[in-house]
Amino acid sequence: MSGHDDGHTIAGWTGTAVATAGASVLAVGVIGWTPGLWLGGAVTVAALLVTWGLHLAGWGKAPGPRPAAVQPMRVRDRSARGGHPGCLGCRLAGRDGAAARTGAPRTPAAALAAVTATTSTTAGATATAAAAPAAADPVS
Template identity: 55%
Template sequence: MSGIHGHHDMGHTLAGWTGTAIVTLGTALAGTGLCAASPALLRSGATTILLGALTTWVLHLTGWGKPSGPRPESQWPWRVRDTTAHTDCLGCRLAGRDRRNRPDSATARRRREAAGSSARALP
């Protein structure tokens, strides 16, 4: 990786690249269908776009997607599975992996700190 971003991983992953390729194909199909006035091509393009989003989500949930951010250089390559917990990840929350109420999550710590500071503010 280049030193432009320091130790900040940009999150290029198998899930991201696969989803991008599928959605690009779907966009091309939908665009061709729009130009050719073909409802069948337009529908197949829209279906392919949805399939790309679903594929990206499933790959993310199986560990092949990771958020961008600071991480050790050994975890930067896109072929490396993600080993971290996604405490504030929308995709994980949609899958029922809501970690906000777990005592070790960053969100739970922020809530405890906010509750503690508001309790101290009261007379």
């Protein structure tokens, strides 16, 4: 298996299947069935939303290579909750991947440990810690 496994996720395959169905209905609309244009367009847009939702739920992956242990399609990405660095879908959802820019490891186990540590602190300390990386980022 190569170092890159782009698209080999539940989100990727589901989105591809729904988009293929939408494109097929859209093609039928182009050759003469007028409702197919609207229906096919709606199904194609639904494919985008389904893929995005699954990605945000952890069934997608961050851009670039992953360690071999987390490459199988059935492995859920626990770090998706904080956002993937450089990921347009995560940025659109308001998840900027600030934890990743601070040098925190991006493994699912490390993400789970970070979430557990954050929930065990007080509310005031959590709000301060969450605001600190955003303030240090000159791009935001």
